[in-house]
Amino acid sequence: MIPALMPTYNRADLAFERGDGAWLYTAEGRRFLDCAAGIASCSVGHGNPHLVEAISTQAARVMHVSNLFRVPQAERLAERLVAASFADSVFFCNSGAEANEGMVKAIRRAQAKNGHPERTDLLCFNGAFHGRTLAMLSATGNAAYLDGFGERAPGFEHVSFNNMNAVRAAITPQTAGILLEPIQGESGIKAADIRFLQELRSMCDEFGLYLGLDEVQTGIGRTGKLFAHEWAGIEPDICSSAKGLGGGFPIGAILAKEEVAKHLTPGTHGTTFGGNPLACAAGNAVLDIILAPGFLETVVERGHYLAEGIDALTIAFPDIFSERRGLGLLIGIKCIPPVGDLVTATREAGLLTVAAGDNVLRLVPPLTLTEQDCADILFLLRNAAETLRVEAQLAAPAGALS
Ligand SMILES: *Cc1c(COP(=O)(O)O)cnc(C)c1O
Numbered sequence: 001m002i003p004a005l006m007p008t009y010n011r012a013d014l015a016f017e018r019g020d021g022a023w024l025y026t027a028e029g030r031r032f033l034d035c036a037a038g039i040a041s042c043s044v045g046h047g048n049p050h051l052v053e054a055i056s057t058q059a060a061r062v063m064h065v066s067n068l069f070r071v072p073q074a075e076r077l078a079e080r081l082v083a084a085s086f087a088d089s090v091f092f093c094n095s096g097a098e099a100n101e102g103m104v105k106a107i108r109r110a111q112a113k114n115g116h117p118e119r120t121d122l123l124c125f126n127g128a129f130h131g132r133t134l135a136m137l138s139a140t141g142n143a144a145y146l147d148g149f150g151e152r153a154p155g156f157e158h159v160s161f162n163n164m165n166a167v168r169a170a171i172t173p174q175t176a177g178i179l180l181e182p183i184q185g186e187s188g189i190k191a192a193d194i195r196f197l198q199e200l201r202s203m204c205d206e207f208g209l210y211l212g213l214d215e216v217q218t219g220i221g222r223t224g225k226l227f228a229h230e231w232a233g234i235e236p237d238i239c240s241s242a243k244g245l246g247g248g249f250p251i252g253a254i255l256a257k258e259e260v261a262k263h264l265t266p267g268t269h270g271t272t273f274g275g276n277p278l279a280c281a282a283g284n285a286v287l288d289i290i291l292a293p294g295f296l297e298t299v300v301e302r303g304h305y306l307a308e309g310i311d312a313l314t315i316a317f318p319d320i321f322s323e324r325r326g327l328g329l330l331i332g333i334k335c336i337p338p339v340g341d342l343v344t345a346t347r348e349a350g351l352l353t354v355a356a357g358d359n360v361l362r363l364v365p366p367l368t369l370t371e372q373d374c375a376d377i378l379f380l381l382r383n384a385a386e387t388l389r390v391e392a393q394l395a396a397p398a399g400a401l402s
Helices: 049-061 072-084 096-113 134-140 164-170 194-207 228-232 277-290 295-316 339-349 371-395
Strands: 016-020 023-026 031-034 089-093 121-125 156-159 175-180 210-214 238-241 252-256 321-327 330-335 354-356 360-363
Touching (some): 049 277, 072 089, 072 252, 072 277, 089 277, 096 134, 096 175, 096 238, 134 156, 164 194, 175 194, 194 210, 194 228, 295 321, 295 330, 295 371, 330 339, 339 360, 339 371
Parallel strands (some): 121 156, 121 175, 175 210, 210 238
Antiparallel strands (some): 016 023, 089 252, 238 252, 330 360, 354 360
């Protein structure tokens, strides 16, 4: 019989009772170092006292009033995001897919109101992931995710990532903008070349297109900058945020330049829950931590420490790990055995990780992890690699040379 909880996930048979920093504990007292972090969402760790205090205080006052009224917590969060980024204005919603939907609506509407209603198409990339709503499935373009869900939503074309010639060849009079992740997450932690991002920016300027970045996973300090595009020295016209923004509390956002944002006038876009006092209290508490002086520098340091250790493991275990990818604390390790075996072996060693495409093991720990946590991650990764190596040797035919 079907479980009451719809079985849309193959879940690991683990349930956590509480968390503390980068660690999660089961009711039986087993502990795990959490490099899944609710899929790159628990940006400030579990049980973070500042976040817990902000949420509980706000919950006791008022959680939700709707957007028919002013929400001071949302005004403050928007002002802070604007002050810290390229954006002039922010819209809050509840998830990454919803933020991306809003971003596409904003791009289409800005083109239409600027006299180009024919410009409705978004140029997307092979390997993209933009979420699971009907339109974002089409923007994602992954055939497996689309199977059985009817016709694709129109207006999303795909070309190969990091290939400027392919982009230029795909521009048509119907193109409204470009949509991409600065580092493709789900498909294997594949970074856009800095030069590619810069060329996309100039091409958008040249042809009057909008550059829309999906920073749902890469944003809010994950790579060591507030937004990953800052590493390329460019500004998008609009970008989406979610995952890390609420530190585990659901919230999404669209950040946009005035040129685009000004066309989302009253009545054109909306949400019941988006930007409510509780979600924005969480967002403000997260920003208190992430925008504190020196915090992002520490993220970069932790990223370097892990990168060096992982590179050493790649040399020590060429039969297990083949390549390190990513930036800051968005880390991918391409594996030789099936990545599912690595996810299991690391979990058995006490380390939670996430599989990504291209046989890549993804590590996205809380940004607040300590240097000791980093050392523990490397230790547990080594344990998992050793276990897999021994298993492979045991499975090898007798007398075979290793
Ligand atoms: C997770 C993710 C999404 C979808 O976010 P949801 O909150 O699950 O809707 C979209 N884009 C990227 C890059 C993501 O990593």
